[in-house]
Amino acid sequence: MYSATDLIDLDRYPIDGPGRDDILARMRADLARDGCAVLKGFLTPAGVRAVAAEADGVSDRGHRSFSRTNAYFTADNPALPDSDPRRQFYERSNAFIPADNFAPTGALRTIHDFPAFDPFIRDCLQEPRFYRYADPLADVIVNMAVAGNGFPWHFDTNNFTVTLAIQNAEGGGAFEYAPMIRTAEDERFDDVAEVLAGTSDKVVSLTLEPGDLQLFKGRYSLHRVAPLTGPTPRYVAIFS
Ligand SMILES: O=C(O)CCC(=O)C(=O)O
């Protein structure tokens, strides 16, 4: 049996008591500025060890997925010029370890089920209607990727993601994003094309360490996980 208070660094991030408002203010400001907010070292070292061991224990349960996709998840349109960002297709592959592999008494769900967790995330995001995904296969999953797999440049189709870094590969794996590069009104294809070409000055590179919690609004911020190297799998938990 785990206790959330041993797994989450509540001294550093008192999301359940006095000090919560200061953390919230910082998270909201970061999200408003560039759609990304990170709590470095949200987990304790023991918490990182426990979730990494839990992920390793079920790493053979991953459902592998391969696709070839553009940044918009749309079909190719040969009527557009070859240079159009909608015509740049990349290999996307990973494995999702479904939620039913994570026991209620396990480390990952002990963190997720900590009573102050959901209200804290809701208040960071200022989402009045905020519910857990009721799908028992998807409320908390682990995204696993090894060298050769990857998440190339894309915009998310959901408004936000809540992710917990668990384990990094030996090399690569930086989270790269172009904050708010498009809006609901303006696709800014020229700016997107520069990111895809590797010539943009708008890309921020974030190195997430095991135990870091990230809130990310990916609908308007183009992002990718830089290609991985080495034999160790990269594990990221996704809370939905
Ligand atoms: O694995 C990650 O850090 C993010 C993956 C991602 O961008 C996604 O699932 O949409």
Ligand SMILES: [Fe+2]
């Ligand atoms: Fe994404």
